[in-house]
Amino acid sequence: MKKSIRLLGLFLTAFVLVVLSGCTAGAVANQNIVERVEETENPTLIWGVKADTNLFGLYNIAEGEIQGFDVDIAKALTEEMTGDASNAEFVEVTSKTRIPLLKNGNIDAIIATMTVNEERKKQVNFSDVYFAAGQSLLVPEDSDLNGVEDLTSEHTVLAVKGSTSAQNIREHSPEAEVLEFENYSEAFTALQSGQGDAVTTDNAILLGIIAQNPGYRLAGDPFTYEPYAIAINKGQEPFRDEVNEALDAIIENGTYAELYHKWFPEEEIPDLG
Amino acid sequence: MDFAGAYSWINIRFLLEGLWVTLEVAFLSIIFSFIIGGVLGLIRFLDIPVLSKAAGAVVDLVRNLPLLLIIFFTYFALPQIGIRLSIFWAAVAAMTIFESAMLSEIIRSGLTSIPRGQIEAGVSTGLTYGQTMWYIVIPQALRAMVPPIVSQFVALIKDTSLAVIITLPELTRNARIVYGQNTNYVIPTFLMIAFMYWVVCYLLTKFSKRLEATYN
Numbered sequence: 001m002k003k004s005i006r007l008l009g010l011f012l013t014a015f016v017l018v019v020l021s022g023c024t025a026g027a028v029a030n031q032n033i034v035e036r037v038e039e040t041e042n043p044t045l046i047w048g049v050k051a052d053t054n055l056f057g058l059y060n061i062a063e064g065e066i067q068g069f070d071v072d073i074a075k076a077l078t079e080e081m082t083g084d085a086s087n088a089e090f091v092e093v094t095s096k097t098r099i100p101l102l103k104n105g106n107i108d109a110i111i112a113t114m115t116v117n118e119e120r121k122k123q124v125n126f127s128d129v130y131f132a133a134g135q136s137l138l139v140p141e142d143s144d145l146n147g148v149e150d151l152t153s154e155h156t157v158l159a160v161k162g163s164t165s166a167q168n169i170r171e172h173s174p175e176a177e178v179l180e181f182e183n184y185s186e187a188f189t190a191l192q193s194g195q196g197d198a199v200t201t202d203n204a205i206l207l208g209i210i211a212q213n214p215g216y217r218l219a220g221d222p223f224t225y226e227p228y229a230i231a232i233n234k235g236q237e238p239f240r241d242e243v244n245e246a247l248d249a250i251i252e253n254g255t256y257a258e259l260y261h262k263w264f265p266e267e268e269i270p271d272l273g
Numbered sequence: 274m275d276f277a278g279a280y281s282w283i284n285i286r287f288l289l290e291g292l293w294v295t296l297e298v299a300f301l302s303i304i305f306s307f308i309i310g311g312v313l314g315l316i317r318f319l320d321i322p323v324l325s326k327a328a329g330a331v332v333d334l335v336r337n338l339p340l341l342l343i344i345f346f347t348y349f350a351l352p353q354i355g356i357r358l359s360i361f362w363a364a365v366a367a368m369t370i371f372e373s374a375m376l377s378e379i380i381r382s383g384l385t386s387i388p389r390g391q392i393e394a395g396v397s398t399g400l401t402y403g404q405t406m407w408y409i410v411i412p413q414a415l416r417a418m419v420p421p422i423v424s425q426f427v428a429l430i431k432d433t434s435l436a437v438i439i440t441l442p443e444l445t446r447n448a449r450i451v452y453g454q455n456t457n458y459v460i461p462t463f464l465m466i467a468f469m470y471w472v473v474c475y476l477l478t479k480f481s482k483r484l485e486a487t488y489n
Binding site for chain 2: 051052053054058059061062092093094096097100104106182183184185186188189209212213
């Protein structure tokens with residue numbers, strides 16, 4: 001009896017995992033977003049954004065809304081596509097919930113510091129790249145690390161989940177150990193506590209951390225690029241094409257540059273071509 | 274570390290809002306679990322053929338699953354079969370499923386702790402079996418159940434933090450947003466939410482000890 005119950009538990013676990021991996025797409029997810037936008041009077045677009053990541057998507061407690069570069073880009077794209085930025089609705093996602101929510105049709109698109117990679121391309125479609133900062137290492141001032149080439153098996157690098165920064169480090173210095181955290185506040189605190197030797201993520205974010213924390217520096221030049229793109233469900237290719245057109249339009253009319261400067265004033269606007 | 278910045282009133286108020294959601298979810302779940310767990314526990318206690326075995330199987334199944342998995346299930350799997358719950362209710366549903374199994378065991382052992390002889394005595398004085406249960410067994414059993422139910426409630430308050438994974442706006446998730454503002458807020462914020470969890474859980478434990486003392 002007990003054994004069969006355990007087995008049943010195992011099966012249920014397997015079932016949940018299969019469902020989670022998004023093998024079955026819900027009926028709502030199959031509805032054509034472009035048609036829905038054209039047919040409804042006041043169409044809303046629902047974007048999945050982060051709420052705990054400064055500069056990209058962070059819930060502003062005083063103003064009661066999520067703010068950041070991702071959010072502003074989503075608003076600008078919504079304005080391009082529906083004529084009104086207030087048609088954009090935002091749903092908080094984490095690196096674990098965003099793909100299931102997209103597959104279940106809870107959100108129309110993910111714009112949440114999500115890097116394009118081959119594995120994800122099997123599950124979702126990506127728009128053109130909307131953010132491509134260089135990836136560097138952040139180290140304490142007195143560190144002996146001066147670039148990614150100095151990493152050895154003695155070193156631990158602290159990375160953030162969801163972006164491909166961890167993967168990139170593994171490619172550049174396969175010997176180094178990598179630990180992943182939910183957001184970079186946690187990764188940086190781990191560095192302060194001596195859990196690792198360097199934090200790696202986009203330069204834009206690292207410079208923001210240095211501004212808040214004197215005593216830390218970048219080690220060496222950027223060694224790779226992290227291309228962030230908007231993820232859209234499979235089967236929504238017309239919507240992806242519209243997103244790409246809208247992205248071109250906001251780059252063309254200067255909105256993109258304006259938003260980039262608003263969130264990353266120190267950084268040069270990257271060439272997205 | 275920036276304690277003054279992390280403990281601004283606006284941040285503290287946001288954490289307290291999170292604590293309130295934590296308590297709401299825990300409280301609603303414990304109420305629902307008491308009802309469902311009560312029915313399950315009673316069915317198992319009464320030894321009804323087939324039904325008791327079935328209830329036992331369900332309880333054993335749920336008790337041996339991690340709560341995190343049940344949270345994923347109610348949030349991601351239920352929509353696939355047409356049941357769409359908000360984040361709040363998905364969390365309450367997951368906690369209720371899990372706690373019902375826990376409470377059913379507490380309730381069953383509470384009922385079992387009353388000596389059989391009392392039921393026989395009750396029935397021989399002319400009460401029906403139902404009356405014996407309702408007037409004699411259940412009131413005594415309830416007393417024995419209160420302390421373990423309160424400690425289960427304390428555990429549930431702490432377990433609610435697992436729902437951070439589905440972005441339930443509870444204490445731990447709100448803490449993440451507070452320290453997302455500034456890397457110097459991380460440790461002060463952890464200390465503050467540790468304090469908040471501790472105060473609530475400590476007061477409840479004290480309350481349970483006092484109840485226990487009054488009953489004895």
